[in-house]
Amino acid sequence: MEAASLSDVDLQEQTLEVDRTDRRVELLLGALASSVLLLIAGMIVFVFLKALPSFTHNGIGWFLSGGSIDEQLTDIFNSPAEPADYVYHLRAFPLLYATALITGVAVFISVIFSVLAGIFIVEFAPNRLRRVIEPVVKLLAAVPSVIYGLIGILVVVPFVAEHFISEGRKESVAYVVQLDGTSVMVGIFILTIMICPIMIAIIVDALRAVPNKWVEGAAALGVNRWRAMRTVSLRAIRPAIVAALVLATARALGEAIMLSMVAGSVGFSPNPMDGLTFFFEPARPLASTIVDNAEGLSVVPFGQTMYAFAAILLISSFFLSFTGWVARRSFSKYTLGAR
Amino acid sequence: MSVDVRTAAPGPRPGPKREPRPAPSGAHTSGAPAHDTGWSIGDRVGLIAAWICGISLCVIAASIVVFMALKGIQFLHLDMLTKSPEASVDQSTSGGFLDPLIGTLMLTVIGISIAIPVGVGIAVWLTEYGRPSALARFVESGVEIVAGTPSIVLAIFGLLVFQQSFMGVFSFTAEGGAVFGRSFIVAGTMMALIALPLVIGSTREALNTIPRHVREASYALGKDKASTIRRVLLPSARSGIATGATLGMGRICGDTAIVVILLGASMQITPEGGFLGLFRGTGSTLTSYVYNNSPSGEGNAPDKAYAAAFVLLMIVIVLNFIVGLIGKRNKPQWN
Numbered sequence: 001m002e003a004a005s006l007s008d009v010d011l012q013e014q015t016l017e018v019d020r021t022d023r024r025v026e027l028l029l030g031a032l033a034s035s036v037l038l039l040i041a042g043m044i045v046f047v048f049l050k051a052l053p054s055f056t057h058n059g060i061g062w063f064l065s066g067g068s069i070d071e072q073l074t075d076i077f078n079s080p081a082e083p084a085d086y087v088y089h090l091r092a093f094p095l096l097y098a099t100a101l102i103t104g105v106a107v108f109i110s111v112i113f114s115v116l117a118g119i120f121i122v123e124f125a126p127n128r129l130r131r132v133i134e135p136v137v138k139l140l141a142a143v144p145s146v147i148y149g150l151i152g153i154l155v156v157v158p159f160v161a162e163h164f165i166s167e168g169r170k171e172s173v174a175y176v177v178q179l180d181g182t183s184v185m186v187g188i189f190i191l192t193i194m195i196c197p198i199m200i201a202i203i204v205d206a207l208r209a210v211p212n213k214w215v216e217g218a219a220a221l222g223v224n225r226w227r228a229m230r231t232v233s234l235r236a237i238r239p240a241i242v243a244a245l246v247l248a249t250a251r252a253l254g255e256a257i258m259l260s261m262v263a264g265s266v267g268f269s270p271n272p273m274d275g276l277t278f279f280f281e282p283a284r285p286l287a288s289t290i291v292d293n294a295e296g297l298s299v300v301p302f303g304q305t306m307y308a309f310a311a312i313l314l315i316s317s318f319f320l321s322f323t324g325w326v327a328r329r330s331f332s333k334y335t336l337g338a339r
Numbered sequence: 340m341s342v343d344v345r346t347a348a349p350g351p352r353p354g355p356k357r358e359p360r361p362a363p364s365g366a367h368t369s370g371a372p373a374h375d376t377g378w379s380i381g382d383r384v385g386l387i388a389a390w391i392c393g394i395s396l397c398v399i400a401a402s403i404v405v406f407m408a409l410k411g412i413q414f415l416h417l418d419m420l421t422k423s424p425e426a427s428v429d430q431s432t433s434g435g436f437l438d439p440l441i442g443t444l445m446l447t448v449i450g451i452s453i454a455i456p457v458g459v460g461i462a463v464w465l466t467e468y469g470r471p472s473a474l475a476r477f478v479e480s481g482v483e484i485v486a487g488t489p490s491i492v493l494a495i496f497g498l499l500v501f502q503q504s505f506m507g508v509f510s511f512t513a514e515g516g517a518v519f520g521r522s523f524i525v526a527g528t529m530m531a532l533i534a535l536p537l538v539i540g541s542t543r544e545a546l547n548t549i550p551r552h553v554r555e556a557s558y559a560l561g562k563d564k565a566s567t568i569r570r571v572l573l574p575s576a577r578s579g580i581a582t583g584a585t586l587g588m589g590r591i592c593g594d595t596a597i598v599v600i601l602l603g604a605s606m607q608i609t610p611e612g613g614f615l616g617l618f619r620g621t622g623s624t625l626t627s628y629v630y631n632n633s634p635s636g637e638g639n640a641p642d643k644a645y646a647a648a649f650v651l652l653m654i655v656i657v658l659n660f661i662v663g664l665i666g667k668r669n670k671p672q673w674n
Contacts (some may be wrong), residue, residue, distance in 0.1 A: 025565040029464035032457060032579050034474065036481040039532075043496050045489070050499060055666045093626065116385075120393030124386070129397065136400045139659050142586075143403075144593025146626045147648045150633050151406065154641055193399060200396070224377040254489020257595040257626075262637045287491045287596070294600050297498065307499075310492045317487045325480065 004219035049312050053301070054308035057088035064310070065093035073293070077302045086301040094269040095309065098283035101270065102184060102263065103252040106191035110248055114196050115241065118203035119229050133205065149258035152190040157262055159183040160280065169277050177268050178279055184270050185279035187263030191255060196246040202247065207233055207242030216258035239328040247322035250317055253287070260288035286313055403565025414642045420650070424606045424628070433640055436647050438607045439628035442523075443592055443654070444473065445617075446602070446624055449527025450534055450591045455584055457531070458538030465539075466546040486536035494600040497529040501601075510610050510619055521603035522611070529597050538580065545579020546572060557561025581622045581665050589658040591652065595626040601658055625651040 055062055072090050102272035121130055123135075161181025170179050177231035189205045234241075264282020267289070272278050284292070286309045297303040378386075422435030460565040461478065469475035501509055502520035510522035549572060573580075603609075603621025610620035623631075625647050630636050632644035 003394045017651070019563075022563045022565050025568075026464070026468045027472075028472070029460050030470075032460045033464045033478045036461065036478055036485060040481050040484055041499075043492075045357060046499050047492070047496055113396075116389045116392035117396045120389040120396075124389060125393055133393075133400065134669055135396055135659075135663065136404065137396070139656060140400055140403065142589045142593070142655050142659055144651060144655065146593070146595045146629045146633075147407070147652060149635075150629055150644055150648050151403065153634050154407070154645075193403075196396070197400075222377065224382060226389075230385065241446045250487040250489070254491055254596075256489070257434070257599070257630055261630070261633060265635070287489055288490050290495060291596055291599055294604075297495065297600075307495065310495050313489050313492050317489060317492070318484060321480070321484050321487045325483075 006080055024232055037135070041312065047307055047314055050304055051186060051308035051311040052304075053086075054088055054090060054305045055311075058090055059283060062090060062092055063096065064091055065097075065269065066091040069094045073267070073289075073302070073305070077293075077296050078303050079299075083300070086302055087133050088305070090305060090308075092309070092312075094267050095284060095286050095289055096312070097269050098149045099253065099285035099287070102187050102259065102283065102285055106195065106252055107245065107249050108191050109188070110196045110199055111241070111245060113192070114199035114203055114244065115234070117196070118200050119234075121200070121204050122207040122280075123225060133164055137197045137200050137204070139272055141201050143194075145194060145255055145258040146261075148190050148194050149261035152186055152258065152262035153182070156190065156227055157183075160186055165280055166329040169280065173277055173281065174276060177266060179277075179280050179282075180264075181280075182262055182282055183280040184263060184283050187259050187283070190258060190262055191252055194255070194258065195251055199244040199248045202240055202244040203237065206237035210236050238331050242327045246320055249320055252312065253316055253320070256283075256287035256291040259285055263288065265292055273294060313320050350439065374380045376575055390673055401543050403602040407645075407649055407652055409618075410645040411652070413645070415646040415649055419646055420641070424623075428605065432514055433638070433643065436628050436643070436650070437574050439623045439625045439647065440650065442598075442602070442608060443624040443651070445589050445622070445624070446527050446530055446598070447591045449523060449618070450530030451584055451588050453528060453531035454534035454538050455580065458535050458583065458587075459542050459573070459580055460540045461535075462542035462546060463572070467564065467572070469567045482539050485532060488532075488535055489596075490594050491596040491600070493529050493532055494597040497525060497597070497601055501525045501528075508619075509619070519603070521601050521621055522619045523602065523622060524615075526597055526601040527618075529601055530594065532591050533594060533597070533627055534584070537587040537590065537628050538583040541579045541583030542576055542588070544639055545576035548579075549575050578665050578668060582662055584666065589662075592624075592654055592658070593626060598624045599630065600626040604631075606631075 069090070069092065075092065079085065121133060125133065132224050158181060160183065161179075165179050165181060173179065214236060215228050215233050218232045219225075223231070263284060265284050265288060266282040267284050268282055270278050270281035270283050274281065290306050290309055293302070293306060297306055340423050416435075419435035419437075420440065421437055424436055425432065425434040461482070465475055465478060480506060498520050500506065501522075502518050504518055506520070507518045509524050511519040553575070554567055557571045558564075562570070602623060604623065604627065605621040606618060606623055608617070608622035610616040628647045629644045629651065632638040632640040632647070634641065638644075
């Protein structure tokens with residue numbers, strides 16, 4: 001290269017200057033983005049450090065059942081002020097069980113319902129109905145959970161108490177728990193209604209995105225519309241279904257307010273041996289337990305116990321995100337990408 | 340049976356049609372008469388199940404909307420919107436919900452005004468820079484994890500952070516030096532984390548739809564990456580950012596757990612003294628008002644709860660409507 005003329009030097013300096021601002025912006029934004037990771041790391045460290053005493057005092061017993069969880073929580077709440085005398089004894093199985101039961105059943109029902117409803121909306125619904133139902137589904141997905149809880153406790157719970165809970169049923173379990181209509185069943189019912197719109201919205205969008213060619217190909221082979229839906233479209237949107245599943249499960253897992261309103265807020269393990277009464281027994285998942293006891297967070301051992309519940313929720317949601325990621329990676333071919 | 344093939348999809352999709360006939364506005368009507376031999380028992384059951392689910396979805400959706408509308412019209416009075424809540428056993432003297440309404444608005448504004456700059460920044464870094472790519476992948480999954488974290492966990496994590504003594508400026512400090520850790524600014528910060536994934540998601544989507552040649556045209560004019568982002572990309576992504584922000588506002592309005600734990604649960608807005616005392620003070624929102632006045636809270640005033648829930652629902656509907664409006668407005672066309 002020849003000796004640089006004056007203008008070339010100018011240009012180089014200008015480019016350098018430009019590069020420097022660019023570099024600064026990149027670093028700044030990169031730092032901002034990395035702060036998300038910092039936040040997550042902070043969340044894990046803080047919550048687990050705070051929760052540690054509850055886990056170490058109980059060991060593996062923390063996850064087992066034994067005694068009444070509500071009495072144990074009261075004892076922890078009333079523990080003496082001396083740090084050496086703090087009470088930590090806890091057998092949290094009823095809460096874990098309630099969380100798994102309510103979330104699991106509600107999500108299971110919702111997946112089936114949402115896939116069928118999604119197919120209905122995209123493929124079979126009359127045009128006029130579709131134009132109404134789609135915005136309504138989007139709206140229902142955005143309705144605050146406290147409103148569902150309000151409807152649940154003012155409408156569904158009294159209805160269940162009146163029509164399904166007879167005196168005989170009440171007496172049959174009166175020695176362990178009182179039945180007043182707030183129950184696992186109402187919790188599952190309202191939760192299902194709450195998470196279905198979220199899943200349907202995602203599934204409908206995904207079904208829309210299936211290339212016409214694929215379904216036309218199936219139709220050309222003489223397959224009917226239902227079969228084409230089931231064998232082509234549904235397979236193509238598997239990643240979206242997984243995404244919807246993960247999102248809905250996360251919502252269900254973390255649902256605190258609504259379930260504390262309608263599911264009874266009693267630390268009780270509904271017993272499947274009770275037959276139909278099982279569905280009318282109350283329960284309280286982890287998230288609701290934290291909200292219900294928000295005032296007690298300043299009592300040190302009690303607060304630590306609550307953070308232990310939060311730690312379990314945190315781990316579960318991490319696990320959920322990871323499972324969703326793995327599942328979506330595993331069907332990479334012939335499927336549509338899902339965000 | 341005669342049902343419509345979807346029309347929203349680009350281009351018609353032929354179903355297993357027997358007698359094609361012209362349909363209005365591009366809609367394809369396909370006849371699947373009873374003598375159609377392609378439908379096995381399983382197919383019929385599936386089809387019927389889909390119809391049942393679809394119809395029951397419509398019924399449930401309609402009954403929720405109609406029920407809330409009826410209750411709202413029945414119990415909502417205008418003076419509820421202008422009166423502060425009072426502690427009273429009697430529903431007729433317990434006042435309105437002006438303070439919770441203001442609380443909801445304040446919290447939404449605080450939350451979204453933190454979430455937008457941070458979210459847009461992260462989205463820009465992810466789409467435009469994203470180096471090193473391992474870090475970008477981690478950040479991407481990190482955002483997903485934040486989106487999946489229950490708000491109750493975010494709430495008590497926030498309490499833990501903001502109760503540290505150096506965070507005392509953000510909330511009320513008791514005489515013993517214990518930091519209360521509950522205030523509008525604290526709750527708003529945690530609310531921002533709820534809205535953040537939505538803002539990031541729709542901003543990224545908007546940035547990804549901008550074709551490469553637009554960026555190259557800007558570089559060709561001598562602009563560097565930073566000013567291309569600021570002058571070309573962000574203005575084009577405006578509607579995406581707005582969509583994300585509106586969705587985020589909807590989520591913030593509707594969250595209860597963070598409010599119950601981080602807003603101090605005072606019925607009226609109680610400002611602290613000093614600079615920006617209002618934001619360091621405590622209060623309530625419509626969601627916590629509904630929760631407290633439902634039979635499971637201490638207020639037990641179902642009429643008030645219905646009225647407040649109706650107002651909350653209206654806010655959510657309006658936000659939803661805005662999202663639809665933004666989506667419909669003509670976006671920049673790239674060709």
